[in-house]
Amino acid sequence: MDPNSVQYAKSDEWVSISGDVATIGISDFAVKALTDLVFIELPKAGCQLKAGDSFGVVESVKAASDMYSPVAGEVIESNSRLVDDLGKLSDDPFGAGWLLKLRVAPGTTPAGLMSRAEYEQHWATRAH
Numbered sequence: 535m536d537p538n539s540v541q542y543a544k545s546d547e548w549v550s551i552s553g554d555v556a557t558i559g560i561s562d563f564a565v566k567a568l569t570d571l572v573f574i575e576l577p578k579a580g581c582q583l584k585a586g587d588s589f590g591v592v593e594s595v596k597a598a599s600d601m602y603s604p605v606a607g608e609v610i611e612s613n614s615r616l617v618d619d620l621g622k623l624s625d626d627p628f629g630a631g632w633l634l635k636l637r638v639a640p641g642t643t644p645a646g647l648m649s650r651a652e653y654e655q656h657w658a659t660r661a662h
Contacts, residue, residue: 535628537562541644542653543604548628549644556605556636556644560592563657565627568594571620576612576634583607583636585644590633592623605644607636 535557540548546564550557565571573593583589583603590601612634616623623631648656 535559535632537628538650540628541604541647541649542656543602543647544656545602547601547604547633549604549647551605551638551644554638554640555610556607556638557632558589558604558634558636559627559632560601560623561653561657562627563653564599565624565631568592568596568599570595571624574616574620574623574633576614576616577609579609579611581609583609585642601633603636604647605636606639606642608639609634610637611635 540550546561576590585606588600
């Protein structure tokens with residue numbers, strides 16, 4: 535995925551929607567801030583999420599961070615390869631490090647998401 539072609543939530547998740555499927559991950563900025571990743575917990579297929587719901591946790595040697603769904607829908611797949619190889623998330627957060635895929639709930643439109651430029655501005659103004 536091209537970091538400039540996805541949309542970002544203020545909570546550091548990115549989303550790319552193709553048809554009714556949303557692919558969700560966490561930004562390269564968030565991955566770098568967390569540093570050495572040690573654990574990830576992702577939802578199982580079939581889990582229903584509302585926009586803003588926590589869907590899992592990523593832990594590093596520095597902190598544990600909840601991850602939030604930027605869109606509403608049903609989890610159709612989680613990236614189970616990350617459980618055994620968090621290096622994929624660290625090395626390629628927009629490719630092999632994707633977190634989950636949702637079937638977007640009918641009639642829902644993501645709100646409050648930002649472009650890459652807007653996200654970079656938002657990130658620059660936050661305390662890390």
